Amino acid sequence: MKYFALSAFLLLFTAPGNAxxxxxxxxxxxxxxxxxxxxxxxxxxYLMIFPYLLVALVGYAIYRQRKKMRQKTQEAAGN
Structure with a gap:
């Protein structure tokens, strides 16, 4: 819950940048x-989109891998 509140705060109170x-x-x-x-x-x-996409893809791959590992451990514990 703490991370959600921090994320919401950062998303709502951002300053526009024109660097x-x-x-x-x-x-x-x-x-x-x-x-x-x-x-x-x-x-x-446009050029800054690609680093963010790469980070998002790596994060999604880690999420999927951890989800599969969690399912395997639950199946092993259930059997």
Whole structure:
């Protein structure tokens, strides 16, 4: 229950962030080509999706493995 409350608190009270790497910021400040900052920020967000997906997949794989092990121990205890 404590972890749920902490997770809910962190999800509800987050601050929006508009960070850019130094290279992107320099490119936008010196560019006369008319690159929109929103497009650069969207690209950064798109690139950040993949590390989170990898962590989620590893977490799901660990969850499935532990669930199978728990079922095996329950079956062994029941027989």
């Amino acid at each position: 850019q790497c130094a290279m992107c910021r320099a490119a936008l400040e010196t560019s006369d080509a008319g690159i929109k900052p929103e497009a650069v920020n969207d690209g950064i967000v």
